[in-house]
Amino acid sequence: MPRSFLAVSLIALALAGCVTKPRPPSHLGATVTVAPPSKADVWQRVASAADAARIARIGSAWSEGLAEARSRGFGDEVKKEALLLRSGAALARPAPTPGSYSCRMVEIGSTPKKKVAFERFKPFFCYVEVEGELLTIVKQTGSQRPAGRLWEDDVASRLVYLGSLALGEEDQPKAYGEDPARDMAGVVERVAPFVWRLVIPYPRNGAKLDVFELTPVTEQPK
Known part of the structure; x- marks a missing residue:
């Protein structure tokens, strides 16, 4: 092989090694990671x-409601509720077991328009059942019957x-969000073996807290 041809070949190879390969556009190589929604989301x-x-x-609803009840002479009543x-x-493990419950409500705190800062109401029946992937709580008796779904939360000790x-003779409550004047929001917690509570902060009745106690019963309401 002639020396001149060999020299040209070596120069060509050297130049080829200096050529920069094209890179794909940076936006094509980027990876976007989207975190899954949290339970609260x-x-x-x-x-x-x-x-x-x-x-x-x-x-705040807890601290305000309890402070008002105690300052207005209901300290012993608060203590009795333990x-x-x-x-x-x-x-x-805040999720209540599906089934029938004896429920009662205690109302604490008040706005200036209310005279009482602590009030107990007669027990009634409510029911916990499974609806798809969610639990629901439905008040079965009385002229005002709350009903709603329970959602998991980032706070492990409660459900939202x-x-x-x-109201009245209505067979079914309206769906949440259909009538904001009737909407209710709160948390469900387990406070003892077989005892749960539904806590509604700043309800529309003027109290600071509505607290429903739920205890399982074997007899269904008549």
């Missing part, structure tokens, strides 16, 4: 902004309740 997409704000302020009205009493209110 899911229920917050359903809740109204006002109800999400009420739930976010549940700690764990039901203890703000930090929530235990693990979003519901509505059926």
